[in-house]
Amino acid sequence: MAAFVPRQVYPHLESIPRSYYLGHHAAGLAKMTSMVSQMDLVIECRDYRVPIVSRNPMFEANLGERPRMIVYTKQDLGSNVTRMGKHTRKEDMQREKIIKKWDAPSISFFTDIKSPTTIKRVLDFARAHANASTSLFGTRLMVVGMPNVGKSSLLNALRNVSLGKKKAARTGDQPGVTRKIGSDVKIIEAQDGREAVYVLDTPGVFVPYVPDAESMLKLALCGSVKDTIIPPTTIADYLLYHLNLVDPDLYNMFSEPTNDIFGVLEGLARKQGRLKKGGLPDFESSALQFIQRWRSGQMGKFILDDVTEDALAERTQHLELLGGSMNQARKAAKQLKKEAYLAGG
C-alpha cells in the first residue's frame, strides 16, 4: 500500500466568508474607547493556539493610549504533543520567547485557567502595577480580546485565585456570551494602605477585516466565530489538514490516515451512531463533534499559526501589500459603528 502523504498546503477557498464584525462588536468597541481613559491597564487576551491571527489591531488603534499587558489564553490547549505522546515543554518555551519578543515593550503572559500558577503571574503584575499607581479610588483594569478567547474565564480565575471567590462573569463555549461591558469586579483586596484592584469585562470584538480565508478558518476552528457561519464540514476538513501534519494517529479511532474528511466523518458517525434516516452518516453533526474533540484537547494539543522570529513581520508586510489592513480595518469599523448607531445598537 502506498505511504500516506498529508496535504502540505491548504487549498484556498474563495467561498469562505471573511467577515464577522457584528453590530455589538462595533458598539462594544466604541464604549471601550470612550471608557479607556478611566482605566489604569488594558489586558488584551489572545488565543495561544493562534497568537498571530487572534491579534485585533483595532485594540491598539483605539485603546493604545493606556499601558497594556497581553495574555495568551488556553495555553493548555496549544502545548505540543509529539508523535510519541510526550509533552515537549522546551518547544513551548522557545515559542513563548519569540512571542514575548514580538510583543515587547508590552509584557506578555501565557495562561491556563486551571493552572493557578499561570494566573498568579498575571495577578502579581496587576498588583505591582496597582502599587505603582497613585489613584485614590482603586486600580481599574479592562480585559479585551476577540470573541470566545477566554476573557470572562480569565476574570473569574483572577478573582478565584486571589480572593477564593466564585464566578462573577458568565462564560460559554460559543462566541458572544458577553454582550455588554460589565461592572467592576474586585480581584485584589485593599490592603496595607493600598487600594483594591478591579477588572471590567467587555464583549469580544472580532477583526473588521480578515485578510485571507485560512486565517478565518483558524479563527473558526478556535471558536471565535459562530459555528453556523462556515460549514462545519469545511472547518473539520481544515482541522484534518493540521492533524495530518502533526500526527495522523490522532484520529485513528475513526479512520486510517486520509485526506478525505468525509471518510473520517463517516467513521465517527458509525462509531457514535450519528446516522440519519436510511443509515446515512450525519456529516454535519459528526463534523461538529470532530471539531469539539479538538477544541476540548481530546484530539491533540497544538497551535495553528507558525511561530518563528520573522512570522509576525512577514504577516504585517503581507497585510500592507494587501492594501494596508489597518486602514481597511478603521474604515470598516467606522462604517459599522455608524450602522450600529443608526440601528440603535
Ligand SMILES: Nc1nc2c(ncn2[C@@H]2O[C@H](COP(=O)(O)OP(=O)(O)OP(=O)(O)O)[C@@H](O)[C@H]2O)c(=O)[nH]1
Ligand atoms: N482549556 C481551556 N479552556 C478555556 C480557558 N480559558 C477559557 N476557556 C474556555 O473557553 C470558552 C470561552 O471562554 P469565555 O471566558 O466565555 O470567553 P470570552 O472571551 O469571555 O467570550 P465572549 O463572550 O465571546 O466575549 C469557555 O468554554 C471556557 O471554558 C483555558 O485557559 N483553557
